[in-house]
Amino acid sequence: MTSMDSFGAQSTLKVGEQSYRIYRLDAVQDNNLDVATLPYCMKILLENLLRNEDGSDITDQDIRALAGWNPDAEPDREIAFTPARVVLQDFTGVPAVVDLAAMREAMVDLGGDPGKINPLAPVELVIDHSVIVDVFGQTNAFERNVEIEYQRNMERYQFLRWGQDAFKDFKVVPPGTGIVHQVNLEHLSRVVFTAEDDGVQSAYPDTCVGTDSHTPMVNGLGVVAWGVGGIEAEAAMLGQPISMLIPRVVGFKLTGSLPEGSTATDLVLTITEMLRKHKVVGKFVEFYGPGVSAVPLANRATIGNMSPEYGSTISIFPIDDETLRYLAFTGRPADQIALVEAYAKAQGLWHDPQAEPRYSERLELDLSTVVPSIAGPMRPQDRIALSDAQDAFRGALATYVREAEEKPQGYDKAVDESFPASDPPSYGDAPERAMQPTDHTEGATTGQRRQRDPIPIVLSDGTRCNIDHGSVVIAAITSCTNTSNPTVMMAAALLAKNAVEKGLHRRPWVKTSLAPGSRVVTDYYERAGLTPYLEALGFNLVGYGCTTCIGNSGPLIPEVSQAINENDLSVVSVLSGNRNFEGRIHAEVKMNYLMSPPLVVAYALAGTMDIDLFSQPLGQGKDGQDVYLKDIWPAASDVQQVVDASIESDMYTRGYADVFAGDGRWRSLPTPQGQIFEWDDASTYARKPPYFEDMPRSPAPVTDIAGARVLAKLGDSVTTDHISPAGSIARNSPAAAYLTAQGIAPKDFNSYGSRRGNHEVMIRGTFANVRLRNQLAPGTEGGLTRDFTRSDAPVTSIYEASRAYLAAGVPLVILAGKEYGSGSSRDWAAKGTMLLGVRAVLAESYERIHRSNLLGMGVLPLQFPEGQTATTLGLTGEETFDITGVVALNQDTIPATVQVRAGDVQFEAIVRIDTPSEAEYYRHGGIMQYVLRNLLD
Template identity: 50%
Template sequence: MFNKKEFIKEETFLNQKVLFVNLKKLNSDAKIEKLPFTIRILLENLLRNFDGNIVNNDHIEYLLNYDPLCKEKIEIPYFPSRILMQDFTGVPFVVDLAAMRDAAKELGKNPETINPVVPVDLIIDHSVQIDYFGTKDSLNLNVKKEYERNSERYQVLKWAQVSFNNFSVIPPNNGICHQVNLEYLSKPIRLSKTNGELFAFPDTVIGTDSHTPMVNGIGVLSWGVGGIEAEAVMLGQPYYMSIPQVIGINLIGKVNPGVTATDLVLNITEFLRKYGVVEKFVEFFGEGMKELSVPDRATISNMSPENGSTVTYFPMDEKTAEYLVLTNRENEAKIMINYTKQNLLFAENWDNVIYSNVLEFDLSNVNPSIAGPSRPHDKIFLSDVKNKFMNILNGKKKKVEITLRGEKLTIEDGSIVIAAITSCTNTSNPKVMLGAVLLAKKAVEYGLQVKPFVKASLAPGSKVVTDYLKKSGLLPYLEALKFHITAYGCTTCIGNSGPLIKEVEDAIDTGGLTVASVLSGNRNFEARIHNKVRTNFLASPILVVAYAIAGRIDINFEDEPLGYDPNGRPVFLQDIWPSNEEIDNLISQVITSNDYKKEYKKVFEGDINWQNLRVKFSSTFQWNENSTYIKKPPYFDNFTLAVDEPSDIKNARILLLLGDSVTTDHISPAGAIRKDYPAGKYLKENGVTVDKFNTYGSRRGNHEVMIRGTFGNVRIKNKLVAPKEGSFTIKFPENKEMFIYDAAMKYMEENIPLVVFAGKEYGTGSSRDWAAKGTVLLGIKAIIAESFERIHRSNLIGMGVLPIQFLPGDNYEKLGIKGDETISIIGINNLYPQKKVKIVAEKPDKNRIEFECVVRLDTEIEVKYFKHGGILPYVLRKFIN
């Protein structure tokens, strides 16, 4: 039996006696030095939590003798030290926990025993929308509107803050959760008391937002999980994971002048997506890594979901320490250096590490780029953008003449109607933010303006960004180009772009125009940014400003001017592009640790709007039956402690036939609520006027809205109704077209189970728990796809929906499935990981198609979760038994 005490070392950090797990003690034959740094952190986590039961000898041995190729799927328990949430995922979490407290009370148990066991930080950043822009008072007006729309939701979060233990809330109007996590919450090495003794250990985080890996940029091992999985961890469950392959990326060369961190991340995203890193860890090393600042690294790490990996990790080094000092964490920097150098976690001796595979990436090969029109990993070199866009149009352009505030203008295919500096990806990076204000200064000096039909906005990721923009003295130049500060939140990147200029929107409808948005974000999936904008491009903040001035995406910056000065002389992009020296000089002048100290000492206070929300402690939540925002969810209705064995699915109907790369943006309700769709009809029936609909994201605490919006994306392509797009299907056997929600309810009345067939990469995108919750509430029992994205597959299991994968080479089209069949799935009893099941598709003429598939329950714990009907019933039974 492993003896944990033998591997505990005592040390003094900052005049404190501290204990830590001593990896060097295990380093016989340089065994630890051969492990990737991420695997070393997982090993430390197991050693520290060893109890001989949940963490046993086998788990330790698996990692000590790590097989880089991971030929076997081996499961280990993992104990993250923190959980990060934003309000879209946080409200459903609070609602679920409130419902669990109700269930505990109904079973005669003390509801106050239901509490987060692991500390939770919730940052409210996802609700603010860009209703107002282009003026000094835009920020205040948008915040006022935010509270008008969301006070009811915010009261629930404030109730949770006072009624739950281990639960903190950073109020609205402070910044984006990942940037706040990077600049303030994360401490690469944490100190915490366990059984009265102070322990030091690496900070580890799971988050209910897929861009949680951003803090991999400072060596904090973190990744996004489903909200359902996070709830289980909060309540004391370990996070069960398969030991991952780790792909090493050897960075060589230097970044060329004029190339931004955004260019770098778009190129790396494409590079890793092409190689294939889904469900793998990615770890950087090499001399080129020393060329990258922490903000550059964080920009890269942020895009882990887009490149497909679980984490994109930079081991801790001198650059990490420099960033901690800059961000007012000097003590944390000292602890980090001391701990990592003593415990084999400092970035050195890379030559000893054995990775699953090693790829080389040359920084000097990166050229200015954007990505689009609908996927983050579809990189386009800046010089190719015009040709690529014209190919989308098949070489033909449509135009509409409009009058906007007395001025006659032309809106055409390719016109940019949204230009947004936003999102955690780039607003955390001073180089691209200050580069944007420098470009704006030169543009204004040349007499250039942003086109009148462009909706421009600036949403800093934290208030520190505003501080250094103001200190630069250059913010007025951005404002002169209509890039006023509009919010502190995710805004356009998550679809909270607000309405387009009305005359512009009318022109799009009239002419059937294919217009564009350009944003410094990380997501550009179909209908995400705005449902009227068909093409969306990711770019650096510097290029966002440049494109706003040009007013169109189909421009070749190399030989076409951005515009003309008042004397008619052409002004080209190279005329106003800031040099690296200009940017670096400005950074050195305007950013200090005092900025971080000043802003973060008051981050929990909230503004006057937050302080005016009055709530009191109560052990259970007082549900308001008339609320259209918050409703008690049905997951624990008729809950019992007994567990029924799952049985075969018989005579199910196909609700949707879907293609490849169906994202959680297609599945999960997001963005604006259409008045003619089921969710809009429900709200109108409940007395809500269209102007008060708000967004799906803001109503995630109301399952009645969310279930009606599941598979409700206006661009979803259900082949049962092709070529029609949107939330429609065919109800069988009547062969009648209906809304997906309406058809699902009809099937439910008839006690007919449902399945969905799909292609490759099902569930790509944000870690939206409602993509799984809505699925189960529609009555869908199984998803049968060619492959699944990691987080969504876990979420489906967490809600008791069975993910099933075709055998290699098979898909529903090859098998001849048309959608009018009844489906039976045989072999669901006696489940075990990756069991093969038989699927029988019976056609209307009684002919049958039979084939085998693999159940994507990959581990024993996933089998347990499924048998219990999901993670939450499983955890609740453990909690109150």
């Protein structure tokens, strides 16, 4: 209960027979403050301040500053945001629980109460990132993959079971249930939250932060939510408000409605392109206008999901009748829906399509102009109209083929060999006749036939076929972005039905998979009678989780893999996901394209990206005639008819009735007990991290950085996928050497994501992405650098070089270009950086979450002066760096710049500590140390 109410905002809202305490926004009226025209998202933040005002972290001046927000001003006012709850997924959740367990021990060591290390806000963790597509194309693929998942992850799951019992207000959604964001959208989100305090029921907006950057998916429900790093989430779990600057808000006006043939995926790729071009990193985006009512809730969620792809913190839709319809559709209780409506209307949060709130910037889109689109081959914002897809592919391929031809002698590409499977991969039923790919031997830019022929291969079942540059080797209906959307999912199934009835087959070199975001999807497929058609094309259920989109695509068909590596082919994956960064989907797949689920099916039929789907056939039907995409594309009215006939709210009610219980495997797991976790020294999954070793009760003063060396010199758009360990553990990697030394066989290496609770594995995988290009080691790819502790500065792994620098007492820095750290909110991108010995990062610009995470781990983010880069300053990365002026932080100030001397070059670098709270984290050596010391008293 808040201790202050400077504006007399506390009031009562009665809904039916229940009364709720609320904090009315219209109470903030003095000094001509215009609350009514605030954007929806700013009203949510304002209510948060009103309810949590305490005169210290949140004052009446903070409330006035937000109520009187100037949309044209640059952000400079810090506020403290207190989310209602925290959402975790298992890849980021396991290390968060590991850190909490270590904090309890550290609390004991410092003489404090370990019981204080306990969630003070509700925490819900969904295990969805661990399933890997080992088995596909057969009816038991789901059961086999779940079985293998449990075999691999037994230690992790037992650890999470311990956490569920040891910590209060911590719930776990077991494996095989769904993707965290879809579960959050369909079940966990309340829209209006309720809590009891001293016998009084309070109602307030549901808000949350999550350890996955796609947490904004629930923005489509009107829930203010965004992704944070695991370390920020831990602080929120421990009751620490999240420090943030009052943001700029981009108003995105929608008009019209989607035309026939365009899908929600096409819409979101269009919006992604527009907003990335507009530069919305760190801003709030809010959709408004008459076109909002024409956007179904599932489409709104799809748009919100892609916020990280264009860089905004949130992409929010206000509450309206469509929100209520979706809540009823997904089985929310009637009294909850009534509360949402009453609260939104009482607080001025109900959408008015004619209103023009005050915004910092404005964009507009006529939905009728959206055309079928894909994005690729390496960034989600690189939208391509489907009509231009073949030409765009050929243009991109020229670069990949040229790079392959120009690789230096002795080039050693890291190969993904480590996805284990108990049985060989299954390929489904191959067609009776050997299928040849569409003729795609035209040159990428010249239009001339290449000199060599496509590569013939013979699959294990005897099928003969050819593959070449551009062959589609992965086709995956995957990811929370689209599998939460019944319209595009049903469109994919209907397209499969039409294709099967025409006599088409998937191409036999394509690894196909279906990984829905919740069990509801397979329920409505079954009710519609469409499952057999998907299975006939190899789109069998492989799991309910985030698979191909995060690199859990599993091994390619062995003969296909061999041909790719022997001939250095630039092959393709197509997926209905949100991420297609280099090296993310599969180490052997260089080109990756995002698209709608029905287009994923279409490209699986074609087997190649080198095709014009508007003019070239997908294949020949059973009558021997060419079949084109237009022949099997389902009409929007047909899709909607099947959706209406096949999906009912009882599916959601039944599917989530006992969501935290789990199956027999989960319930029978042996579970450790006790307030303090007993670490197993033999464990290679959960190890006590070193963050609190020899930690004093009070922090030591911060120091300048002297004699630093460059660990990596990187270019633009280096993502957290390049930095953070992800995907498979290659057999020739430092992480593999460590696991081998621990007695782990290669087939049991599992993935980096599954081993995020073991810092020894993760340090060795940081900056080890097979597509990372470190300019200190030109002509190479992967986690390589030069070791300047040796006179000949040899090329070695980044991990080995970092050990040499640490042994010599040499601090390290990273040099980077624009948009450093874009992508997923991976806390290990910051944790690994710190544990490698990096003291500072110097980049041209940062993505929001990663910059914040670096500070959360005590790494100083610096920025080149405006218009300057490593290149313009003549930096090679071979210099010794001295960074002075950092000590000013000991005076409780934040210096605007620090002095950098790199060899003979000297310049002022901008200090990217943006708030006083971030400065406190840095002074303490990180956010966890800051929270721990505050809880000691």
